[in-house]
Amino acid sequence: MxxxxxxxxxxxxxxxxxxxSGGVLQAQAPELPAAPQGAPQGAPQxxxxxxxxxxxxxxxxxxxxxxxxxxxxxxxxxxxxPVCQGVAxxxxxxxxxxxxxxxxxxxxxxxxxxxxxxxxxxxxxxEWILLxxxxxxxxxxxxxxxxxxxxxxxxxxxxIVRKWTAAGPAAARAxxxxxxx
Amino acid sequence: MNWKRASIAAATAAPVxxxxxxxxxxxxxxxxxxxxxxxxxxxxxxxFAPGQGELSRPVGDSVRLTDLRGKVVVLNFWASWxxxxxxxxxxxxxVAQSYAGQPVQFLGVLYNDVPDxxxxxxxxxxxxxxxxxxxxxxxxxxxxxxxGVPETFFLDATGRVAYKHTGPVTPRVLRYKVDxxxxxxxxxxxxxxxxxxxxxxxxxxxxxx
Numbered sequence: 169m170x171x172x173x174x175x176x177x178x179x180x181x182x183x184x185x186x187x188x189s190g191g192v193l194q195a196q197a198p199e200l201p202a203a204p205q206g207a208p209q210g211a212p213q214x215x216x217x218x219x220x221x222x223x224x225x226x227x228x229x230x231x232x233x234x235x236x237x238x239x240x241x242x243x244x245x246x247x248x249x250p251v252c253q254g255v256a257x258x259x260x261x262x263x264x265x266x267x268x269x270x271x272x273x274x275x276x277x278x279x280x281x282x283x284x285x286x287x288x289x290x291x292x293x294x295e296w297i298l299l300x301x302x303x304x305x306x307x308x309x310x311x312x313x314x315x316x317x318x319x320x321x322x323x324x325x326x327x328i329v330r331k332w333t334a335a336g337p338a339a340a341r342a343x344x345x346x347x348x349x
Numbered sequence: 350m351n352w353k354r355a356s357i358a359a360a361t362a363a364p365v366x367x368x369x370x371x372x373x374x375x376x377x378x379x380x381x382x383x384x385x386x387x388x389x390x391x392x393x394x395x396x397f398a399p400g401q402g403e404l405s406r407p408v409g410d411s412v413r414l415t416d417l418r419g420k421v422v423v424l425n426f427w428a429s430w431x432x433x434x435x436x437x438x439x440x441x442x443x444v445a446q447s448y449a450g451q452p453v454q455f456l457g458v459l460y461n462d463v464p465d466x467x468x469x470x471x472x473x474x475x476x477x478x479x480x481x482x483x484x485x486x487x488x489x490x491x492x493x494x495x496x497g498v499p500e501t502f503f504l505d506a507t508g509r510v511a512y513k514h515t516g517p518v519t520p521r522v523l524r525y526k527v528d529x530x531x532x533x534x535x536x537x538x539x540x541x542x543x544x545x546x547x548x549x550x551x552x553x554x555x556x557x558x
Contacts, residue, residue: 250496263461264495267487292390292494294383 230277240273243282247272247289248299256299382494384510389422389502390492391415394482397464398457398471403449406480412456414508420452421530422504423523426490427481428462429470431498437517438474441501444523446478452506452534453527457481460490460498503527506534 244258249265257265275285289297301307396410427434445455459467464483471477501514503526
């Protein structure tokens with residue numbers, strides 16, 4: 169009996185851990201070569217002739233525009249750095265993340281909405297690139313499971329407390345923890 | 350033993366264990382690319398390493414992807430700091446050489462590196478038969494959804510991404526992919542009304558690796 173209870177407690181704990189680590193089921197970044205040594209930092213963005221998606225480079229005003237920087241940070245914080253483990257593009261010092269932030273900034277400066285910029289990265293890297301899974305399909309498990317567990321826990325508590333109190337104060341004194349029922 | 354409790358516990362455990370078991374069947378390192386089947390992102394990049402002989406292009410030449418329509422394109426992203434790129438270097442260079450004169454374009458794209466180091470690396474590896482272009486700011490790499498190097502993209506003659514290979518590529522995969530894409534292009538040319546056979550080639554080739 170005690171074993172069954174311990175088991176069920178363990179399982180509740182396991183379920184909670186599962187909920188907290190919902191993202192574990194999502195693919196992690198692959199093992200990748202180390203960051204390049206001695207590659208130019210931030211230098212390449214001025215090579216306008218070689219641009220692919222966004223034709224215009226940033227103007228000086230845009231480079232120092234705090235509103236644009238804030239918008240860039242907001243989008244970059246929602247994107248997963250491909251060469252890191254569970255780190256946002258905004259928080260990663262890696263070269264690729266820096267370049268991705270520059271792409272985000274240029275696309276925002278070119279008039280794209282944050283959603284359009286995110287859609288661009290999803291079209292290149294798949295939904296994996298979004299740190300927060302979109303609420304549809306199997307992803308709903310991540311959103312629904314915690315709610316279901318909290319509700320289940322509440323129901324469980326109601327039942328167990330009723331059971332304890334129904335036994336009466338005398339029985340409760342005899343078996344205060346309910347371990348001997 | 351309380352059978353009611355035990356069965357509740359088992360009923361709780363089953364989905365959790367099932368979910369973990371399912372998670373174990375997934376390779377956390379394999380991230381499917383959404384690109385295969387779609388049109389390859391266009392680019393114009395400048396040659397920094399010319400290649401050799403028949404396959405060479407002058408340094409500074411602009412390579413436009415749209416100009417390569419009608420050819421099978423093998424796009425290999427690499428860097429001089431990438432160790433795995435050393436493993437595939439001779440495979441790529443030799444196979445590219447063996448397709449000289451055929452409608453196939455091999456192209457190296459330098460990823461997060463400086464051209465000088467790339468040129469030195471090519472010299473150290475004993476030369477490369479096909480040209481390499483520089484990708485400043487990794488714009489094209491991001492456009493192709495690159496995770497790291499080496500990654501190799503196979504584009505069909507219509508300019509669509511047919512297949513993406515992550516990690517060092519082998520001569521067998523290279524030949525199989527290039528042959529099947531050339532065959533598909535010939536088929537499409539022979540029967541213009543028929544839809545391109547790239548999807549079939551794609552699934553078949555997936556088993557080769």
